[in-house]
Amino acid sequence: MSSMRLDGLPSAPNGQAAAWEATFYSPSLGRARSYTDSIVEQLPELHKNVFAGPQIEFSGDSFPIAAVKKDTESAYQTALAKAGKTADRFAGQPVLILLEKNTKYTDPAWRIVWGESVSTAVISIFIDASTGEYLDTMH
Numbered sequence: 001m002s003s004m005r006l007d008g009l010p011s012a013p014n015g016q017a018a019a020w021e022a023t024f025y026s027p028s029l030g031r032a033r034s035y036t037d038s039i040v041e042q043l044p045e046l047h048k049n050v051f052a053g054p055q056i057e058f059s060g061d062s063f064p065i066a067a068v069k070k071d072t073e074s075a076y077q078t079a080l081a082k083a084g085k086t087a088d089r090f091a092g093q094p095v096l097i098l099l100e101k102n103t104k105y106t107d108p109a110w111r112i113v114w115g116e117s118v119s120t121a122v123i124s125i126f127i128d129a130s131t132g133e134y135l136d137t138m139h
Contacts, residue, residue: 003020095112
């Protein structure tokens with residue numbers, strides 16, 4: 001799952017986003033489908049509310065959605081406390097929020113990224129999506 005920034009809209013409150021994209025995998029079907037959820041319509045790519053994309057082949061790591069017990073707002077607050085002065089220095093930068101399964105951690109993790117993307121991030125902080133505990137910081 002990934003937050004999406006939308007051009008022409010003010011930034012969403014910290015820990016929230018104007019649009020999200022998530023991929024759900026069905027082991028029984030061996031296929032996945034991506035969904036978007038947006039507060040606005042920006043055709044042709046983005047539809048308002050929940051919109052299903054086509055079924056796709058999937059080869060990544062998956063996890064049961066029930067493993068995600070902490071929301072993005074609480075994950076952001078935990079990450080912000082850990083980021084400290086680094087977050088202060090980059091206030092106003094875009095914040096990207098990802099939910100991912102990383103082989104480094106047992107549970108899925110929220111990844112809070114200060115910057116335009118993971119590759120250009122000033123700092124990324126991982127928060128356990130099940131417990132809400134801090135896991136790691138990457139620069």
